[in-house]
Amino acid sequence: MVAAAGLLALGLPVTAAPASALGQCADPTGTYTGAVPWGQRLVDPQRLWPLSRGEGQVVAVIGTGVDGQNAQFAPGQVLGGPGTAPSDCDGRGTIAAGIVGAQPADATTFTGVAPAAKILPLRYTESNGSSAEGGGDPGALAGAIDTALNRGAGVLLIAVPAGSDSPGLDTAVERARAAGAVVVSPAAATQQGAHSYPTTSSGVLAVGSTNQAGQPVQTxxxxxxxxxxxxANLVSTSAGGGGSVAHRWPVTDPGLAAAYVAGVAALVRAAHPNLTGDQVVTRLTLTASRPPSGAHDPRRGWGVLDAYAAVSSTLPADVPGPGAPVRPVSLPAVVPAPAPTRPDTDLAAGLIALGGVVAAAVAGLVVAAVRRGKRRAWRPSRFGS
Incomplete structure (x- = not known):
C-alpha cells in the first residue's frame, strides 16, 4: 500500500491485478473508512434514493462470479440457483457487484448505487477477458448472457468483456435486446487498436472510463x-473477506466504469418501469454531461454519466434511440427531486449541479430541437482523429 500511495501522489494509475493471474485468490485491502470515494460523490446515490433505489431490478454481473459472503450485501441480495457463481477467486466480479448494489453500512463510507437491486452472479471466465492474455471466450460469454435472460435479469453488466467476437455472442446480444434488457459493457481492451466484445455491438451501451479530473483512462x-x-482510483467490495465488510482500494480498471452505469440503469428501470431497454440506453446517453460543443468523443462517448439527470429527467416520448441517425442535442429538463441537495465537494460535482440548472432553463426548447433534428436527418459529428 505504501507503493500504491506513492504512485497516486505522482498521478499515476494503480491497477489491482486479477488475483487468479497471480496464482492466488483475491483478498481485501481492509475496511474502507476514508473520505467518500470520488466516483461515489460524482454519482451521488443518496441524492437519488428518494426517487429510486433499484427496487424490483435484477442486475446480472457477468464475469468472474461474486463473493456473496461480503457483509455489505444484504441477505438474499446475491441470488443463487441455476448457473450462478456465489464465489469469486479473481475478485473483479465482487468489486463490480459492490459498485452496483452494496448496502450502506456504519463501518464504511462506501456504498453501492442501487442497494435495492438483486445481484445475479455469473461466471464465464477466471481471466481478464483479453484474448491475448488467455481469457474471455465469446461462446462462454454468450451462454452467460442467455442464463441471465432466463433468470429474469433486466440489466446485464458485462463486468469482464471478451477479447474476441463470435456469431454466437452477437446472437445472444440480439436476444437480450429483443427481450428488453439493458446490456452494459466496458471499453476495456488493453492493447492499442484492440476492442472489447460485446462492447462494439449495436444496442450495447459501451462505456468509457475517466479519472477524477475527467480524463479518459482506457486505451x-x-x-x-x-x-x-x-x-480510476476506486473503492468497492472485496472477495475473500470471510463474511466481513471488506473492501479493495485503490483500484484502477476501465471495466469498472460499466458497473456505475449498470447501477444507474437499475435506478432508471425502477423509476421508469414502462421504458424499454433501448429507451433506458437513450436516457443515459441523452442526459450525459457533454462538453459545450456536444461532439462525440471516441474515448468518452457523449459525455460523463449524470445519474441525477438520467433518473429524474423528462424526455419527449418520441426521442430517438441510440441507433437512430440523430445525435443528442441538448440536456432534457430535469424535474426537481425531493432528495436534499448536498454541498459541492469537488469541481466535477459542481459542474453537474450547474448542468441541472442550465437544463431546466432550456427545457422548453428540447422537444422542438429534437423534432427539428429528426426532420433534418442529422448525423453525429465527431472529434477529428
Whole structure:
C-alpha cells in the first residue's frame, strides 16, 4: 500500500491485478473508512434514493462470479440457483457487484448505487477477458448472457468483456435486446487498436472510463462509445473477506466504469418501469454531461454519466434511440427531486449541479430541437482523429 500511495501522489494509475493471474485468490485491502470515494460523490446515490433505489431490478454481473459472503450485501441480495457463481477467486466480479448494489453500512463510507437491486452472479471466465492474455471466450460469454435472460435479469453488466467476437455472442446480444434488457459493457481492451466484445455491438451501451479530473483512462477507442463513468482510483467490495465488510482500494480498471452505469440503469428501470431497454440506453446517453460543443468523443462517448439527470429527467416520448441517425442535442429538463441537495465537494460535482440548472432553463426548447433534428436527418459529428 505504501507503493500504491506513492504512485497516486505522482498521478499515476494503480491497477489491482486479477488475483487468479497471480496464482492466488483475491483478498481485501481492509475496511474502507476514508473520505467518500470520488466516483461515489460524482454519482451521488443518496441524492437519488428518494426517487429510486433499484427496487424490483435484477442486475446480472457477468464475469468472474461474486463473493456473496461480503457483509455489505444484504441477505438474499446475491441470488443463487441455476448457473450462478456465489464465489469469486479473481475478485473483479465482487468489486463490480459492490459498485452496483452494496448496502450502506456504519463501518464504511462506501456504498453501492442501487442497494435495492438483486445481484445475479455469473461466471464465464477466471481471466481478464483479453484474448491475448488467455481469457474471455465469446461462446462462454454468450451462454452467460442467455442464463441471465432466463433468470429474469433486466440489466446485464458485462463486468469482464471478451477479447474476441463470435456469431454466437452477437446472437445472444440480439436476444437480450429483443427481450428488453439493458446490456452494459466496458471499453476495456488493453492493447492499442484492440476492442472489447460485446462492447462494439449495436444496442450495447459501451462505456468509457475517466479519472477524477475527467480524463479518459482506457486505451480502447471507438465511435460506438456511449457514455463514460469513473474507472480510476476506486473503492468497492472485496472477495475473500470471510463474511466481513471488506473492501479493495485503490483500484484502477476501465471495466469498472460499466458497473456505475449498470447501477444507474437499475435506478432508471425502477423509476421508469414502462421504458424499454433501448429507451433506458437513450436516457443515459441523452442526459450525459457533454462538453459545450456536444461532439462525440471516441474515448468518452457523449459525455460523463449524470445519474441525477438520467433518473429524474423528462424526455419527449418520441426521442430517438441510440441507433437512430440523430445525435443528442441538448440536456432534457430535469424535474426537481425531493432528495436534499448536498454541498459541492469537488469541481466535477459542481459542474453537474450547474448542468441541472442550465437544463431546466432550456427545457422548453428540447422537444422542438429534437423534432427539428429528426426532420433534418442529422448525423453525429465527431472529434477529428
Amino acid at each position: 480502447e477507442t471507438g465511435d460506438y462509445l456511449g457514455v463514460a463513468a469513473p474507472g
